[in-house]
Amino acid sequence: MLRNLMMTSALVLVTACGQSDTDNDKAAEADNGLVYVHAGHLVDVEKGRVLDDQMIVIEGERIVDIKPWTEEAALSGVIDWSGYTVMPGMIDGHSHLLGDIQSEDPMAPLEGTRQVDIDMGIINALKTLKAGFTIVIDVGSYRVFTDVDLRDKINAGEISGPRMMVAGAYITVPGGGGEVIGLDAGVEIPGEFRAGVAANEDEVREKVRYLLDGGVDFIKVIATGAVLTVGTDPGEPEFTEAELRAAVEEAAKDGKYVTAHAHGAEGIKMAVRAGVRSIQHGSLADDEALRMMKEHGTWLVADIYNGDYIKEVGTAQGWPEETMRKNDETTETQREVFSKAVKMGVNIAYGTDSGVYPHGDNAKQMAYMVRYGLTPMQAIQSATIWGAQSMSMEADIGSLKAGKFADMIAVSNDVLEDITVLEHVDGVIKGGKLVR
Known part of the structure; x- marks a missing residue:
């Protein structure tokens, strides 16, 4: 209903x-x-x-x-x-417009249809645009290419929404942070949810090529475990450095870049050495990882508001104990890392993980950016010119x-x-x- x-x-x-x-x-x-x-x-x-x-x-x-x-x-x-x-x-450098927002139910992504996900995306897109975000980097959806469909509808003028840069799907290891897991035994996951699952370098290249041929704007790799994916450890790498480099090299053939979901320090370092453009989250980065990001010009996109939302809503709705524990373990650490990154001069772009929390609330993170180290002007720059630079789109936006x-x-x-x-x-x- x-x-x-x-x-x-x-x-x-x-x-x-x-x-x-x-x-x-x-x-x-x-x-x-x-x-x-x-x-x-x-x-x-x-x-x-x-x-x-x-x-x-x-x-x-x-x-x-x-x-x-x-x-x-x-x-x-x-x-x-x-x-x-x-x-x-404004630019939100970490968004998920397709489908419903995060819930306690691991089955939720499977319950709808492709069209339901897109219809929800239409609502989410309009809310985001009216909230002042005229560009979003949509960093992945479970059903492959639903984000491409939504982007193309916006570009054709069929619906109203922000300009979208899309990833198509997550490049992730089997059972990794980009998979739909935590389901009851016997539940079959449709193939459209596993389009980016890769177990070795050759499969990484194959899956990246598939997404590129499908019209994506960039590639998203899940380099470490995730807070919201039950059974994965945010601090642990999931791909090898060689596998991450394979993704970067394959994307570069089409002039495209790779962004990496990475919480843990070792996964961040591997991703930076492999040549990714940006690190999403960066919650557990150590000083060496931040120095490497500074040296390589790698962008940090840290969703430093999100932890408070997860704690409040997740507690009220009964999200899994594991999820709540991981959120507690990463939230304040991520903010400390963010403050340190600002002081060290690491490139900062604004990104919120909208889709975990309600669309249209994207600007709530602005106050957190200022609280944890940026000036108000810098916070605005992170969501405008710096965000454009992180995509090499500053000539247009x-x-x-x-x-x-x-x-x-x-x-x-x-x-x-x-x-x-x-x-x-x-x-x-x-x-x-x-x-x-």
Whole structure:
């Protein structure tokens, strides 16, 4: 019943958003085909400053100019954000849009269908976009290529959602952190849930090639055990360094990169030496691992809000004792590692593990980024220009600049004085279209 209601809600939300976008576009576009945004304050994330009373000129999907506000813009072509602080749309570097959010039931991923997962993804995508996240890196779904399907629907304009970079599935060892395990004896796991399972170098290359041929944007490897996967140890490596390197080499043939889920220090070091672009979580990194990340330019994407949510909701809902223990063992350690990484100058990109907790709450981690070492400006940069750099996409996204996509958000208060205002975004523009 709940899933049927959610699917119906998805259709209502998408239709409503589509109508709103069309009406807003007609209202905003001036006679010369341009859209003008009057920004009371504009956050320049590249230079780490705030400019007052700016005009952002948009043509089609992209920004064509930014300059001090003048009255040259026709009134019919102005989006009046003169009372707001305007900044680039945010990037969540660790998201799971497909399917339902995390629960205590290990059978949950198997209970729906491919279409149910996508329909839920439609709802999740719209919530995420309206929360001010115009780009997400979706780091894997259990059913192979459901994320590709959702991305393609968004790109085709069929539904509203953030720009998506997708992994297709997890590259994981048999019974590893990317598998659906902890099920009753005799439960058969369909093949679409095991598309990335690989037991040696040759199988890693084969599975990576399969995902690349299926249209993914990058590869996600599960380098260590996971907090939320029963029977795995977050501190223990699951792939060898040679197997991780095989994934990196195969992805590089198509100009693609690899990101590694890695909690434990040894797994992190192996992944860095193998050439991965980023480390997801990094909860148990030691000083050597952080120094290696700094030396290699490897990005840290640490979900430092997530542990509090898991503790509260997992306790209330009766999540497995093992999961709760592992969460306790990694949460504060991860935050200490994050603080140390900031001080050491490790590359930091914003990522939340949304999908474990409700979509649309992605900005709740911002306050944690500041609490554990970043300045408010740096926290914003981690979710904008630094996040774009972590994907080598800074030519198109991550800052407000002529030539880049017109992805931006508006908040009513001074974000540098109170970073939590990002939890309640007042306006969103994606690709020159007013979303809210």
